[in-house]
Amino acid sequence: MRIVVIGGSGHIGTYLVPRLVRAGHEVTSISRGLRAAYTDAPEWRQVRHVVVDREQQDHEATFGDTVAGLNPEAVVDLVCFTLESATALVERLRGEIGHLLHCGSIWRYGPSHALPISETTGTAPVGEYGIQKDRIARMLKNETADGGLVTTSLHPGHIVGPGWHPIGPLGNLDPAVWATLSAGLPLRIPGVGAELMHHVHADDVAQAFERAIQRRDAAAGQDFNIVAPTALNVRGFAHQAAAWFGQTASLEPVTWEEFRRNTPPEHAQASWEHLYRSHFCSIEKATTLLGYAPSHQPQAAVLESVRWLIDHDELKVAGPLIA
Incomplete structure (x- = not known):
């Protein structure tokens, strides 16, 4: 064709x-x-x-x-x-x-x-x-x-894929999030941490x-x-990401007002856009009619992207990936 x-x-x-x-x-x-x-x-x-x-x-x-x-x-x-x-x-x-x-x-x-x-x-x-x-x-x-x-x-x-920055645990593209998690430092999260993202x-x-x-x-x-077979929420995503660097995530829930005061405006707005929607979508129709069979879980897909960025000096983190 x-x-x-x-x-x-x-x-x-x-x-x-x-x-x-x-x-x-x-x-x-x-x-x-x-x-x-x-x-x-x-x-x-x-x-x-x-x-x-x-x-x-x-x-x-x-x-x-x-x-x-x-x-x-x-x-x-x-x-x-x-x-x-x-x-x-x-x-x-x-x-x-x-x-x-x-x-x-x-x-x-x-x-x-x-x-x-x-x-x-x-x-x-x-x-x-x-x-x-x-x-x-x-x-x-x-x-x-x-x-x-x-x-x-x-x-x-x-x-998500190798070659570009993925939507991270706070629903934005802020590279500081990865640096914070890789260092085991406290990460301020807006809301309750149960908001969903579907990669x-x-x-x-x-x-x-x-x-x-x-x-x-x-x-x-x-x-x-x-979409992927499963979705990620803020706190689960952050804990998985920290573990890739041998760290335990230290999460500090804050109000959206406080989060906006301490986050660059473009990243704060991106977080709101993603987390306010809190999407988790069904793929039943695609699997039934198309035979769609996604081969990547979201955390593995994001890890692949993060690994590529680190290997190509496009993401600065505090320590090596151990995942």
Whole structure:
């Protein structure tokens, strides 16, 4: 099959593109051309690369023409963030291709009320990013239900993998959290420490996209949560992370007001965004219809990412990993 992957050099594409090549597909990767994939693989030598500034072409209303001009049979869109952009692509590809797959986010759900969250039990999204992802998923579902383009939306959790910083135990990207835990120093945690985060390894997300392509009929018009088999809460995550360095986590619960006073604003806000939602999502639908079988538990996926960052001098910690 001829498959176009939009955003092929990103977190998911790094794993998805080689998977598709190994499966025998003819793959074209569209990206801005600013960086290579996070990890190298021999399959990339068989991939056609097209450099495109999507934002500019969306503004010019030409991006759909660029994609259609590649004559794909399926399109995987990993970097679409607005309903307007998604709708324009659907309208251009309607009748041209057999399957459009979109990467959403579990932030299409708002703060959790009942756990685990299925594709039908999430609360209304909060924040523009989540609102747009939810609108896109609903539009795609309606498009297929109305007899138009066959579409599927997959909604990953917090994507983890070697080459980038993972969402850490406080729900942010603050490197000081890892330094504190690795040194066995007290770590201030906002709230009660029971707030949840649901990670997923990038290769497991890639697996889900590959299976959705393979099982087009089962995936048609559907939306799927794509996360690890289990989720992590703040205190459990912190204790596991400290143990990787031979330490015991010393946790000091504080109010959100105090946490904000003593945390850089961007990290404090990121913590609130993640922990306020407190997501734990079900993968029952994806396992049943797609055969999705994630191979990474969240703590192992995060450890892999942390190890890579330390080995490449991109994360400073107080002692060596012993995990």
